[in-house]
Amino acid sequence: MSEASVMTEGSSAHHAAEGGPKSKMALWWFLASEVMVFGGFLAAYILFREAAHGAWNELAEHLSVPLATFNTLLLLTSSLTIVKALDAAKAGRHIAARNNLAITILLGIGFLVVKGIEYSTEISHGFTPLAGMFWSFYYTLTGLHGLHVIVGIVINLSMLVSIMRKGERFKAGNRVEAAGLYWHFVDVVWVFLFPLLYLSH
Amino acid sequence: MAKWFPHNVSTFGGDIDSLFWLIFWVGLAWFVLAEGLILYFVIRYRRGKSQKAAYITGVPWRQSAWILVPAAVVLVLDLAVDAMGAHAFEAVKGESPQPDVRLRLTGEQFGWNITYPGPDGVFDTPDDLVMLYEMHVPVNKTVAIALGSKDVIHSFFVPALRLKQDALPGREIPVWFKATEPGDYEILCAELCGFGHTKMRGMLTVHTDESYAQWVRENWEQ
Amino acid sequence: MSETGHAEPTSFFRRYIFSTDHKVIGKQYLFLGMVMALLGGLMAYVMRWQLAWPGSQVPGAALLSEPAVVDGVVTPPFYNALVTMHGTIMVFFVAMPILLGAFGNYLVPLMIGARDMAFPRLNMLSFWILFTASSVMMISFFVPGGAAAGGWTAYPPLSARPLLSGVNWGMNLWILGLALEFSAFLLGGVNLLTTVVTMRAPGMTMWRLPMMVWMQLTAAIIFMLSVGPTIAGAILLLLDRVVGTGFFVPQQGGDPLLWQHLFWFFGHPEVYVILLPGIGVLAEVLPAFSRKPIFAYKMILYSIFVAGVLSFLVWAHHMFVSGMNPTLVMPFSVATILISVPFTIVIFALIATLWGGSIQLPTAMLYALGTLTMFIIGGITGIFNGSAPVDIYIHDTYFVVAHFHYTLFPTVLLGGLAGFYFWFPKMFGRMLNETLGKIHFWLTLISFNAVFLPMFALGIGGHVRRIYDPSTYDLLKPLHGITTFVTIATVCLLLSQIPFLINIVVSLTRGERAAANPWRANTLEWSTASPPPHENFVGDPVVMRGPYEYSVPGADQDWLPQMQDADTATTR
Numbered sequence: 003m004s005e006a007s008v009m010t011e012g013s014s015a016h017h018a019a020e021g022g023p024k025s026k027m028a029l030w031w032f033l034a035s036e037v038m039v040f041g042g043f044l045a046a047y048i049l050f051r052e053a054a055h056g057a058w059n060e061l062a063e064h065l066s067v068p069l070a071t072f073n074t075l076l077l078l079t080s081s082l083t084i085v086k087a088l089d090a091a092k093a094g095r096h097i098a099a100r101n102n103l104a105i106t107i108l109l110g111i112g113f114l115v116v117k118g119i120e121y122s123t124e125i126s127h128g129f130t131p132l133a134g135m136f137w138s139f140y141y142t143l144t145g146l147h148g149l150h151v152i153v154g155i156v157i158n159l160s161m162l163v164s165i166m167r168k169g170e171r172f173k174a175g176n177r178v179e180a181a182g183l184y185w186h187f188v189d190v191v192w193v194f195l196f197p198l199l200y201l202s203h
Numbered sequence: 204m205a206k207w208f209p210h211n212v213s214t215f216g217g218d219i220d221s222l223f224w225l226i227f228w229v230g231l232a233w234f235v236l237a238e239g240l241i242l243y244f245v246i247r248y249r250r251g252k253s254q255k256a257a258y259i260t261g262v263p264w265r266q267s268a269w270i271l272v273p274a275a276v277v278l279v280l281d282l283a284v285d286a287m288g289a290h291a292f293e294a295v296k297g298e299s300p301q302p303d304v305r306l307r308l309t310g311e312q313f314g315w316n317i318t319y320p321g322p323d324g325v326f327d328t329p330d331d332l333v334m335l336y337e338m339h340v341p342v343n344k345t346v347a348i349a350l351g352s353k354d355v356i357h358s359f360f361v362p363a364l365r366l367k368q369d370a371l372p373g374r375e376i377p378v379w380f381k382a383t384e385p386g387d388y389e390i391l392c393a394e395l396c397g398f399g400h401t402k403m404r405g406m407l408t409v410h411t412d413e414s415y416a417q418w419v420r421e422n423w424e425q
Numbered sequence: 426m427s428e429t430g431h432a433e434p435t436s437f438f439r440r441y442i443f444s445t446d447h448k449v450i451g452k453q454y455l456f457l458g459m460v461m462a463l464l465g466g467l468m469a470y471v472m473r474w475q476l477a478w479p480g481s482q483v484p485g486a487a488l489l490s491e492p493a494v495v496d497g498v499v500t501p502p503f504y505n506a507l508v509t510m511h512g513t514i515m516v517f518f519v520a521m522p523i524l525l526g527a528f529g530n531y532l533v534p535l536m537i538g539a540r541d542m543a544f545p546r547l548n549m550l551s552f553w554i555l556f557t558a559s560s561v562m563m564i565s566f567f568v569p570g571g572a573a574a575g576g577w578t579a580y581p582p583l584s585a586r587p588l589l590s591g592v593n594w595g596m597n598l599w600i601l602g603l604a605l606e607f608s609a610f611l612l613g614g615v616n617l618l619t620t621v622v623t624m625r626a627p628g629m630t631m632w633r634l635p636m637m638v639w640m641q642l643t644a645a646i647i648f649m650l651s652v653g654p655t656i657a658g659a660i661l662l663l664l665d666r667v668v669g670t671g672f673f674v675p676q677q678g679g680d681p682l683l684w685q686h687l688f689w690f691f692g693h694p695e696v697y698v699i700l701l702p703g704i705g706v707l708a709e710v711l712p713a714f715s716r717k718p719i720f721a722y723k724m725i726l727y728s729i730f731v732a733g734v735l736s737f738l739v740w741a742h743h744m745f746v747s748g749m750n751p752t753l754v755m756p757f758s759v760a761t762i763l764i765s766v767p768f769t770i771v772i773f774a775l776i777a778t779l780w781g782g783s784i785q786l787p788t789a790m791l792y793a794l795g796t797l798t799m800f801i802i803g804g805i806t807g808i809f810n811g812s813a814p815v816d817i818y819i820h821d822t823y824f825v826v827a828h829f830h831y832t833l834f835p836t837v838l839l840g841g842l843a844g845f846y847f848w849f850p851k852m853f854g855r856m857l858n859e860t861l862g863k864i865h866f867w868l869t870l871i872s873f874n875a876v877f878l879p880m881f882a883l884g885i886g887g888h889v890r891r892i893y894d895p896s897t898y899d900l901l902k903p904l905h906g907i908t909t910f911v912t913i914a915t916v917c918l919l920l921s922q923i924p925f926l927i928n929i930v931v932s933l934t935r936g937e938r939a940a941a942n943p944w945r946a947n948t949l950e951w952s953t954a955s956p957p958p959h960e961n962f963v964g965d966p967v968v969m970r971g972p973y974e975y976s977v978p979g980a981d982q983d984w985l986p987q988m989q990d991a992d993t994a995t996t997r
Binding site for chain 1: 544611614615616619622623649650651653654655656657660664668669670671672677678679680683687
């Protein structure tokens, strides 16, 4: 899904004189629809889980809470580092911006790596997406979330390249804020997925 | 227009039909009012040589009352329709009365399987009988049907009974009716179920007491 | 004023194919929508022929090949595909492209005094995504197994397992095509919302926005907030089909009703997404040809907002006999019937707009009146469906088909045509021929009623939907005459569009050149040339008043454009 990256280019630079921060507003609208998508999935998951009357608790025990907790910390930290990157960019401190953005990207990649470890462990124990309704939901929810993480990493990478190329001339406008907003959204979705999948008993 | 409906032979069909006609007459009244106003305005205010339009914004209360009052009337009528509807829906889909006859109806691509429990009245015993297409019941007796499907969603529809219920795979849905007149009444499938959807015809035969006893004798000869 | 960011392009490709100009893109949506309408209409024609004369050769069907059509005779699987694709195409590839894509894109920037949309390149991308989606849909007819055949509602398990429907790649492409269509309109919605919020000309407060802009805004918001669960459902359905999960398959622990909830949560608000721009057309055309302000502007808006919110709370009125918990039924039935309250306000306000007016009846106005009068029938017949016990009988019969065609068809076709005849001069710089227009109107209106009014009788008679051969049932044999009549009327409805097509071709090439404001209307698009220049306005629009200041007491003319300076009577 590369719409987000297309959206951020060519917008505020040209039309900044005419009105407020367009990229950010556009992203808020887009995120509202994304919330409904994830909401639809989560509602379905919750209803199925309720209907299972506790049977899914045993299945959820095969998930690794420690790994997922670590992943949660990675994502939360990355939200912090992207804020620092944006603040630095706005203040013109492009080295600090670059460094914090790089850390954000690394943390995102780390998240995906840990997720990959989780998946391979689970699959090696026979818990594939077809192993039952719980597993189908688990892989679908975390998989879609993972796709969103990948998109976020791509966006952040393109920003990083931009900062590295332009150095001092890099203008931290609304595009950058929009990217940060998207990354926070990805984080927030995980904050919902984590307890619903791993922690509900 | 009443003759467009198939003749009703169901105890709850009358409730459904009267609600239909209530909505029809109320709706017709609103139709005549609204369309009549449009027609009248278009003719009355057709642009003449020196006719000027009036600057009516609808903002002052005495103007907007013209649309708020109809809305209030509609609200009251809506609630009346809802009240009648709640009562009628409860009668059909709510607690079913104590059944006299039990059946199992299972839809599949592309036909209806009717399972009769036989004289012992219990399903899944050796005296069960499965028929394709034919549903036989006695008149004036409450019939309880356990409705299901083997594959996709079908829908059990008997127009003469004003009865419709989707049949889902993986679950059994209770349906009941009491037929008031003997006769043959067609069963249709009312949910697209594949390329044979058009063929899913069944026949409900409502027997008099004598002919029902005869039918039972014929099918469960010892 | 400030630079537009894109100078007017010169190459043919950049001007007409890959343009970022909202006016060009709007016309592209219009053209695409009209082509898809023709295809969707032809599908209905083939279906109707089969219904009237089951098993006969359909004229023109010899062009189609086996296995769908054998010797010109439609097969049952192909019939199901036609039913499915007719609905899918009309809702997603005709109604939305014309009402939101064409009217929204073309009019909104002009009506708010902006030079273009907030994101012109995104706008172009949105159109081409839709074009791809439309192509995917049409291509799905030609893959082995044919096009999707589970109804536009795609209920599983039929739609979840290729083995159950006989359709494999056609259904997968259907899901893909829809996903692309949703993406196109999500991006378009984001664009439109951002544009309206951030790019209004000075003086254009929210309360001075033309109704059309409000309707597009509200429709975009409703779409964006409702489509999510269906996207979730579509992904789950695709996984069921391609990966073998069982989200909707009971044998694997799944639930077919989950799909219905996820689909209809969007499905109902979606019909308001389509309806609102249609009301927008009425709200622009009726005042202009009554020479009066729109009646109760704010009250209409508040009613639309209430109806919009309510539309999210009624979805299960499509599921009264689905097997869902019966205790859920009455709340949904009550909420559904209550929607008639805000709509009573809207409809009566539109009618009151005519009251005391000075009414002219050009084709655009005839179509607007046709839309209003026919939609009223659609709305009233909705009450039958909303009442749960009555719905037990009429669900999945032709009564429902008649109801939704009496709401959708007036909105999309009659309303779309009202808008087309109204804004054609602005868009193309030419006037359409009025005589041909009136012939088109009367033929279309009469044929339309001839097709759909009898369907209420069919439904009451027990005629279920989506069946290939009604003669299977004794119950339906007496209704066959009506079915045949409806089919003949369908052919007439299609043929009635010929004067329209002739009108377009003749007017585009030899029509009278249009002035900037042939209808003497007030909204901003009429204060610039026909067609508008690339940057839309010469100089910067400044808005002085609301959009419906017609026949203001004391003014020397019966219209007062939004941009016009009151004392100097010059347009800025």
